[in-house]
Amino acid sequence: MVYERDLNLEATELRLGLPGTVTEQSSEKQKPNSNATKSNKRSLPDMNGESEVRRENSSVSSNDKKSHSQETAPPIKTQVVGWPPIRSYRKNSLQAKKLEAEAAGLFVKVSMDGAPYLRKIDLKVYKGYPELLEVLEEMFKFKVGEYSEREGYNGSEHVPTYEDKDGDWMLVGDVPWEMFINSCKRLRIMKESEARGLGCAV
Amino acid sequence: MGPNPKMRKEFFDSTRSSPFPDEVLERVLSLLKSHKDRSAVSLVCKDWYNAESWSRAHVFIGNCYSVSPEIVARRFPRVKSVTLKGKPRFSDFNLVPENWGADVHPWLVVFAAKYPFLEELRLKRMAVSDESLEFLAINFPNFKVLSLLSCDGFSTDGLAAIATHCKNLTQLDIQENGIDDKSGSWLSCFPENFTSLEVLNFANLNTDVNFDALERLVSRCKSLKVLKASKSISLEHLQRLLVCAPQLIELGTGSLMPELTACQYAQLENAFSQLKNLSTLSGLWEASAPYLPLLYPACTNLTFLNLSYAFLQSHELESLLCQCPHLRRLWVLDTVGDKGLEAVGSNCPLLEELRVFPADPFDEEVVHGVTEAGFLAVSYGCRRLHYVLYFCRQMTNAAVATIVQNCPDFTHFRLCIMNPGQPDYLTNEPMDEAFGAVVRTCTKLQRLSVSGLLTDLTFEYIGQYAKNLETLSVAFAGSSDRGMQCMLEGCPKLRKLEIRDCPFGNAALLSGLEKYESMRSLWMSACNVTMNGCRLLAREMPRLNVEVMKDDGSDDSQADKVYVYRSVVGPRRDAPPCKWMKQAAVMGHQRIKIHPTMNCHPGPMHPVKVLQKQEAPGHLTCSNLLSSIIRFPISSSYVHELANNGVCLLTCLNDAYILGMAKDLKRESSGAIQTCEHGGGPVVPVLSPTRLLVVPTMKFKPEIGLRSGRTGLRWAGFSKLRNIFVVNAWEHCVSRT
Numbered sequence: 001m002v003y004e005r006d007l008n009l010e011a012t013e014l015r016l017g018l019p020g021t022v023t024e025q026s027s028e029k030q031k032p033n034s035n036a037t038k039s040n041k042r043s044l045p046d047m048n049g050e051s052e053v054r055r056e057n058s059s060v061s062s063n064d065k066k067s068h069s070q071e072t073a074p075p076i077k078t079q080v081v082g083w084p085p086i087r088s089y090r091k092n093s094l095q096a097k098k099l100e101a102e103a104a105g106l107f108v109k110v111s112m113d114g115a116p117y118l119r120k121i122d123l124k125v126y127k128g129y130p131e132l133l134e135v136l137e138e139m140f141k142f143k144v145g146e147y148s149e150r151e152g153y154n155g156s157e158h159v160p161t162y163e164d165k166d167g168d169w170m171l172v173g174d175v176p177w178e179m180f181i182n183s184c185k186r187l188r189i190m191k192e193s194e195a196r197g198l199g200c201a202v
Numbered sequence: 203m204g205p206n207p208k209m210r211k212e213f214f215d216s217t218r219s220s221p222f223p224d225e226v227l228e229r230v231l232s233l234l235k236s237h238k239d240r241s242a243v244s245l246v247c248k249d250w251y252n253a254e255s256w257s258r259a260h261v262f263i264g265n266c267y268s269v270s271p272e273i274v275a276r277r278f279p280r281v282k283s284v285t286l287k288g289k290p291r292f293s294d295f296n297l298v299p300e301n302w303g304a305d306v307h308p309w310l311v312v313f314a315a316k317y318p319f320l321e322e323l324r325l326k327r328m329a330v331s332d333e334s335l336e337f338l339a340i341n342f343p344n345f346k347v348l349s350l351l352s353c354d355g356f357s358t359d360g361l362a363a364i365a366t367h368c369k370n371l372t373q374l375d376i377q378e379n380g381i382d383d384k385s386g387s388w389l390s391c392f393p394e395n396f397t398s399l400e401v402l403n404f405a406n407l408n409t410d411v412n413f414d415a416l417e418r419l420v421s422r423c424k425s426l427k428v429l430k431a432s433k434s435i436s437l438e439h440l441q442r443l444l445v446c447a448p449q450l451i452e453l454g455t456g457s458l459m460p461e462l463t464a465c466q467y468a469q470l471e472n473a474f475s476q477l478k479n480l481s482t483l484s485g486l487w488e489a490s491a492p493y494l495p496l497l498y499p500a501c502t503n504l505t506f507l508n509l510s511y512a513f514l515q516s517h518e519l520e521s522l523l524c525q526c527p528h529l530r531r532l533w534v535l536d537t538v539g540d541k542g543l544e545a546v547g548s549n550c551p552l553l554e555e556l557r558v559f560p561a562d563p564f565d566e567e568v569v570h571g572v573t574e575a576g577f578l579a580v581s582y583g584c585r586r587l588h589y590v591l592y593f594c595r596q597m598t599n600a601a602v603a604t605i606v607q608n609c610p611d612f613t614h615f616r617l618c619i620m621n622p623g624q625p626d627y628l629t630n631e632p633m634d635e636a637f638g639a640v641v642r643t644c645t646k647l648q649r650l651s652v653s654g655l656l657t658d659l660t661f662e663y664i665g666q667y668a669k670n671l672e673t674l675s676v677a678f679a680g681s682s683d684r685g686m687q688c689m690l691e692g693c694p695k696l697r698k699l700e701i702r703d704c705p706f707g708n709a710a711l712l713s714g715l716e717k718y719e720s721m722r723s724l725w726m727s728a729c730n731v732t733m734n735g736c737r738l739l740a741r742e743m744p745r746l747n748v749e750v751m752k753d754d755g756s757d758d759s760q761a762d763k764v765y766v767y768r769s770v771v772g773p774r775r776d777a778p779p780c781k782w783m784k785q786a787a788v789m790g791h792q793r794i795k796i797h798p799t800m801n802c803h804p805g806p807m808h809p810v811k812v813l814q815k816q817e818a819p820g821h822l823t824c825s826n827l828l829s830s831i832i833r834f835p836i837s838s839s840y841v842h843e844l845a846n847n848g849v850c851l852l853t854c855l856n857d858a859y860i861l862g863m864a865k866d867l868k869r870e871s872s873g874a875i876q877t878c879e880h881g882g883g884p885v886v887p888v889l890s891p892t893r894l895l896v897v898p899t900m901k902f903k904p905e906i907g908l909r910s911g912r913t914g915l916r917w918a919g920f921s922k923l924r925n926i927f928v929v930n931a932w933e934h935c936v937s938r939t
Contacts, residue, residue, distance in 0.1 A: 082295030082702075083677065084563045084593060084620045087352070089378040089406055093511060094561065117569035 106181055112140045112158065112189035123181045129173050136160060140189060147173050153192075162187045224253055232257040259283060264722050266304055266328065267747065270771045271312035283322035283347070284313070290725050290765050292700060293327055294352055297727055297763065299751055303776050305329045307337070314341040322347035322373075329353070335360030339367035346398075347373040354380025358388045358409070365391035372425075373401035386411035386434065392419050399423040403430040405454045405485060410434040421446040430454025433487050437462055437470060444473035452482035453500075458489040458512075467496070475499035484508035491518050501525035508533045510559045516541035523549040531555040536571035536593065543576030547583025555589035556580060563593065563620060574601035581608035588646075589614040596627040597654060602636035612644040616651035622678035622703070625655040632656055638663035641671075651675040661685035665692020673698045686710035690717045700725040708735030711764070715739070718746050723767040731761045739766065747773055 086094075106123040119139055126132045133144050145156030152171050153159045160172040164183040172180070172187070231254050234240050244254040260283040261274060274281075288304025290297075306328045313320050320342045330353045338345065345368050350356075358381065364374065365388055389404070389411040399419065404411070411434060420426060420443050429447060431440070435456025444450070462470065477500040486497075489512035501507075504526045509519070510533040519534065519542040529550045534542065536558050546553065558572055574597045581587065587609040597619050606612065617636075625632055633654035641647060641663050648670055652660060656679035664671070665688035672695050680686065686706040689699065690713055699721065707730035718724060733750065740748040751763040 079564060080622065080703075082292065082297045083622065084560065084618055085295050085675075085677075086560070086563055087294045087378055088296070088380065090510075090559065091563075094563070097513070098562065119569060120565075 106184075108162075108184055108186050110136065110139070110187040110189070112142070113191050113194070115140065121187075123184065128177050129180075133160065133172070136187075136189065142189065157192050158189050159192055160187065161190050224249070227253040228257040232259070235260075237262045256280060260285070260322075263287065265767055265769075266306075266309070267771070267774050268722070268767060268769045271309045273770065275312055275316035279316070281317050282320060283324075284309075284317075284320065285324040285326075286328060287326045288328035288353075290700070290723065291327070291698075292702065292725055292727065297702070302751070303329065303774065305331075305334075305776065307331065307334045310334055310337050310341070318342065319344045321345060324349040324351075325353050326351045327353065329355045330360070331355050332357055332360035332363070336363040336367075339363045344370055346370050347375075347401075349373065349375040349377075350379050351375075351377045352379060357382035358384045358386070358407070362388035362391045365389065366393070369393075369396065370398055371396075372398050373428075374399070375401055375403040376406065377403060378406050381407065383407050383409050385409050389419070390415040394418070394422075397422050397424065400425045401428040402426065403428065403454065404432050405430040407432045408434065413439050417442055417446065424449075426450065428452040428482075430484060431456045433457045433485075437493070438466060441466065441470040441473045444470075444477065448473075448476040449479060450477060451479050452506075453477065453480055453484070454508075455483070455485035455487075457487045458485075458493050460490055460492060462493075471496055471499065478503070480504060482506040482508070486512040489514060489518075491515075494518055494522055497522065498525045502527075504529060506531040510535055510557065513537045513561060514542070515539075516545060520545035520549070526550070527552075529553060531589075533557040533559070535559050535561045537561045538572075539570075540572055540576035540579065543572060544579040547579040547581075550584055552586060553580070553584035554586050556584070556587060557589075557591040558593055559591075560593040560620065569595065571595055574598050577601065577605055581605040585609060586611070588612050591616040591618075593618045593620060595620055596624070597633065597636065598626045598628050599631065599633060599635040599639075600626075600628075602633075603639040606640050606643040610643050611646060612640070613646050614649040615640050615644065615647060616649065616675070617653055618651065619654040622653075623655045624653075632659070634659040634663070638667075641667040645670065647671055649673040652679060653677060654679075657681045658685040658688065661688040665689055668693050670695055672696060674700070676701045676704060678703045680704045680706060683707055683710035683713070687713040690714040697722045699723075701727070701729060703728040705730055707731055708738070711735050712739060712742075715742055718743060718766055719768050721768070723765065725763075725765050726761075727763040729764075731764055732759050733761050734759070736761045736764055745769065749777065 107120050108123060110119045110121055121135065121139075123132070126135065137143060140158075142158045143156050144153055144158070144160060146154045148154065161169050162172050162180070162184045163169055163186050165185060166183075169188070175183070227249065231240075231243060231250075234243065234254075237260070240254055240258060244251045255277050256279065258278045259281060261278055261281050262285045263269060263274065264287050266286050266288045286306065286309060288306075289302060292298060293302070304327060306325060314337070318341070321344050323338065323345075324347070330350060335356055338348070340363075348364060348368075348371070356379070361374075361376065364371065386407070386409040392399075392415070396419075400423070402419075411432070413435070416431075416435075417439075420429065426447050427450060429443065429450055430452065431443070431454055433456055435443070437456070437458065438461075440455055444453075474496055480500045481503055483497065483500065483504055483506070486509060489509070494514075501522070502525070505528055507522075507526060507529055509522075513535060514522075514537060516538050519538045523529070523545055526549075530552055532546060532550065532553060532555070534546075534557070538545075543558070546556065558576070560571055562570060572592070572594050574594070577590075577592055577594070577597075578601050581604065585608060588611045590612065591614075594617075597617065602617070606615075619633070626636075633652075634657055636654070637650070637652050637656070637660045640650070647668055650664070650668065650671055650673070652675070658681045661680060661684075664674070668674075671693045674689060674693070674696065676689075676699075683706055685704070686701070687710055689696070690710075696717070697720075702725075704726075706726065710729075711726065711731050712735065714724065736748050736750055740746065745768060747767055747769045749765045750761045751765070752758075752760075753762045756762050
């Protein structure tokens with residue numbers, strides 16, 4: 001049409017899209033837009049969490065019920081918006097309290113090989129290794145066995161270890177208590193077989 | 203009775219002359235308190251309707267958009283007390299956009315005119331501004347009771363206005379609101395001669411109040427029965443307050459942080475022992491073991507103990523519970539663990555309500571909190587339990603079955619297994635049988651929240667057995683549409699249904715067509731409902747409002763969040779603008795102003811009038827225009843009719859009819875307007891429209907609609923375009939009238 005040349009329709013074209021986006025054909029105009037929005041969506045952890053959980057949920061319910069187990073849960077567990085259903089005031093109170101507690105105490109995570117869940121303990125509460133070990137034994141239902149500096153823990157299937165500030169895995173008990181609580185980042189109760197090699201070599 | 207009018211009149215006169223004048227009827231009816239009873243009474247006959255209307259002093263409005271303040275005022279001329287609820291409950295969990303609505307101000311304006319002697323206002327999930335609070339304080343000289351629960355939009359300045367102006371205030375109850383907590387100076391605004399306060403709850407405010415002002419207030423308000431202080435009140439302060447108010451029935455302490463000398467401790471102990479009448483104890487922030495014994499002397503008559511902000515261990519809870527033999531309601535944090543709940547079972551035989559809140563709900567890796575064992579222990583010891591809210595990380599079908607065997611009288615059963623879709627952790631089965639047991643055994647069940655891995659079987663059970671169920675909350679559950687259908691077909695008393703993240707789609711939504719008018723509301727978010735499903739629902743059920751809230755960046759055909767509710771006033775005018783509008787405004791032509799939300803009202807509207815009214819944006823209405831244009835192709839006679847009235851069909855473009863006023867347009871050719879079939883190209887080359895009306899049809903896709911291109915609006919004259927009016931088919935699915 002005559003108009004197209006003279007009237008510079010390009011400039012006055014009415015289109016829906018973010019300013020600055022240049023698109024060639026109408027069929028592709030949609031895609032950059034929707035891609036842009038889709039990638040926006042992915043970067044929102046809330047949306048991600050929801051859609052992931054939803055997909056997980058629908059795939060789970062269509063599977064044989066018996067085969068569902070915790071191991072098939074997706075590795076990334078991002079927070080779902082508005083879940084668990086707790087009102088904002090309480091949620092904010094809890095966050096504040098948590099931050100306070102974590103600043104005041106020395107909370108470390110404790111995991112045990114083979115157990116699905118971690119625990120959290122406050123190292124400041126204990127006065128020394130015997131107390132700590134007793135608590136761990138109670139928590140995870142195991143026995144630590146005899147500790148000796150030379151041989152580490154003797155006579156039990158599980159061995160308490162910890163990761164220190166340098167990222168090294170050490171046997172619990174090897175360093176003085178004060179040093180321990182200042183350098184311990186997390187605890188792990190390992191299987192005896194894996195713990196070989198830790199501890200002081202004489 | 204024959205058709206003879208004279209005989210009928212005589213009959214009615216004779217019945218009316220029975221000694222039962224209106225005043226007596228009103229007097230009798232004024233003794234009725236329950237609004238359900240009053241509704242029933244008003245349906246008996248016209249006289250009773252009128253008498254009931256005149257005698258109603260308190261009105262309860264469960265959904266502020268189901269009715270208008272004008273209608274309420276017209277029906278009930280002598281109301282003194284109003285309870286008003288606004289947003290859907292899931293707004294508490296951030297699922298409802300911020301500017302959704304539920305503004306209380308229009309209600310206050312009508313009340314100021316019609317109920318100038320209003321005494322009580324209780325609001326839940328309403329948007330309240332400081333201006334509204336000031337308006338309230340100034341315009342109602344008899345105002346006595348203000349309760350704000352889960353509201354937002356106001357600050358402590360609004361509270362200052364209330365304190366300053368409400369000379370007759372007896373209750374000020376501010377709970378869990380989205381309040382802008384600027385300062386505690388509002389408390390100092392109560393005048394020195396103000397003495398009527400009976401209830402003061404400012405527990406959820408954090409900023410410091412002037413303690414001396416509070417102390418003076420408490421000492422001069424001799425009728426003060428309820429005092430719930432905020433965290434900023436220290437133990438020392440508390441002691442001084444208790445000395446002024448030993449008559450308290452409900453106390454919310456401030457912070458229980460250890461900071462007292464021995465002497466102060468003794469004084470506080472003494473103060474607590476003076477509280478002979480205490481039935482409710484709450485607050486207890488930073489509660490620490492050494493200070494709990496302080497509370498013991500006040501516990502003898504306690505019926506409600508709220509420890510939901512106190513991080514207690516099991517033994518601390520046990521010691522406290524030993525002091526409370528009459529406990530009926532207990533709220534705790536799950537830090538007490540299963541052991542703590544065992545103590546509950548052992549020490550609280552009269553317990554009726556238990557709520558266990560999670561202390562650390564968002565850290566999933568770490569195990570803590572309570573399990574099925576704790577709940578079981580409580581059920582063995584507390585046979586009168588009928589209300590439970592229980593957050594846990596693991597549960598079994600067997601445990602729940604036993605629990606409801608022990609406590610068959612549950613009216614409210616809210617179980618939240620925090621990991622979505624989690625099965626019975628021992629058997630790996632879905633939790634269907636658990637909730638099956640609940641609905642089968644607990645025949646009085648009114649409210650149910652389900653969680654865990656659930657298939658449609660759960661909902662079959664619910665539909666089959668839950669005959670008294672009124673409120674149902676469902677999340678991450680169900681396998682197919684059938685689940686929701688069972689709920690809708692089965693539960694005869696269902697009033698509120700809220701669903702999130704379930705695989706229920708349009709078929710499920712539409713299976714409730716017959717049901718929704720008997721319900722207060724339906725919420726569905728992150729399900730499989732589409733815009734078309736919503737439109738269909740809206741079209742079939744004109745007395746329902748169907749609202750869709752879209753998430754950023756979601757697919758346009760998906761109805762991300764749907765809120766359906768019955769209403770006698772039709773679609774609301776204050777819905778937030780359509781998201782698409784905001785996108786369009788970012789287009790290249792920044793000068794173009796897009797006018798949001800034109801709701802459709804019943805009643806004919808000539809298309810010319812529609813466009814002529816565009817001077818007042820936002821108030822445009824059109825109904826027949828929309829309903830007549832939703833059909834393809836538009837007939838040539840209609841187009842000619844439009845043309846004769848100055849409305850020009852510019853194009854029919856990708857399922858939207860673009861219309862403009864002829865006077866805005868300049869025709870290049872003298873040709874007549876062509877009719878155009880669906881998908882046709884530009885009709886008439888025109889220049890410089892300043893206003894366009896876009897009327898989307900059911901298939902309209904906005905991102906294509908206004909995009910120019912081969913089939914687009916290819917006119918040079920958009921340099922003058924200023925206003926595009928779009929009939930909003932997104933925010934409200936329009937029903938045809």
